[in-house]
Amino acid sequence: MNYRALGLTGLKIAPVGFGGIPIQRLDQNNVNLIIEKLYHEGLNFIDTARGYTTSEEMIGKAMSLVGSEHFIVATKSMSRTYDEMKADIEKSLLNLKIDVIDLYQCHNVKDLDQYALIMSENGAYKALLEAKAEGKIKHIGITAHSADFMRQIIREMPFETIQFPYNIVERHGEDLFEIASKRGVGVIVMKPLAGGAIQNGTLSLKFILSNPNISVAIPGMDQLEQVVENAKVAKLDISFSQLEMDEMNEIVSTLGEAFCRRCGYCLPCPQGIDIPTQFLMEGYLTRYNLSEWAITRYEGLAVKADACVSCGSCETKCPYNLPIMRMLKNVVTQFELAQNQK
Structure with missing residues (x-):
């Protein structure tokens, strides 16, 4: 070692x-x-x-x-x-x-x-x-x-x-x-x-x-x-x-389309949504298999993804041109599915 x-x-x-x-x-x-x-x-x-x-x-x-x-x-x-x-x-x-x-x-x-x-x-x-x-x-x-x-x-x-x-x-x-x-x-x-x-x-x-x-x-x-x-x-x-090297380039190409780097440039959200945290919680829910923990943390957020009114302010500021509004809707869907499966 x-x-x-x-x-x-x-x-x-x-x-x-x-x-x-x-x-x-x-x-x-x-x-x-x-x-x-x-x-x-x-x-x-x-x-x-x-x-x-x-x-x-x-x-x-x-x-x-x-x-x-x-x-x-x-x-x-x-x-x-x-x-x-x-x-x-x-x-x-x-x-x-x-x-x-x-x-x-x-x-x-x-x-x-x-x-x-x-x-x-x-x-x-x-x-x-x-x-x-x-x-x-x-x-x-x-x-x-x-x-x-x-x-x-x-x-x-x-x-x-x-x-x-x-x-x-x-x-x-x-x-x-x-x-x-x-x-x-x-x-x-x-x-x-x-x-x-x-x-x-x-x-x-x-x-x-x-x-x-x-x-x-x-x-x-x-x-x-x-x-x-x-x-x-x-x-x-x-x-x-x-x-x-080719595989690393492919990973960047694949995930780069809709992957939050949590840089925070999208903030502040006019509705008060902590946007990077929404995606962080969704990751814990869908990729870490920590459903109960993720749901508890998500429900404890003062403002959740469903508060999005699709104003588009976040997307104009994202340096990675992510489809943030669509991604927030997916967060809502994922947590609704998880709640229904409880």
């Missing part, structure tokens, strides 16, 4: 890590087997989140059987205030059954307003700094989907890592990764399979790991076979055949 540095944290990690979203649908025994297989395959980076329902807790139980000292553990919270983040850190420690968390991240920060709240006197970052001083966490990171937002903070932010989408189709973060690398900031790649839209996982992981600015990619895994296949990629010397 060719381990990589996670920025300047001093942590050495396998280039492929474990994304903890999909195990929510598994039972504890299967999670135990997967975590054990990670250990035997040399994959030592685990990423989860407070918002992934039972993920933290199941990972904690599984690690206690294998030995948590074999893993570098990252989790994250959507909390934006000091009190909320302080409580979430304690909950994560309890769930994960460890005394110190290697990396704690501010989860899915969308814009400068949220960032300002996090960094304020009573913001979440203060709680993270205190937890670090107390030895409860080692390092502090941030995750986001908006390249525009990240470009506004990347050069001066105090975070030690960033987590951002990147794959064969979603390449809008490449300039961010270069800046981060020069600053010594670790780069964690989420959505390496574009939320399940890319079927050739080996090819997509090879593409990601060919970027020298990437520290680790974290595909979700809920099967032992996936752990084995992903571990093989982590051990490869990366090179591409002409056949693979």
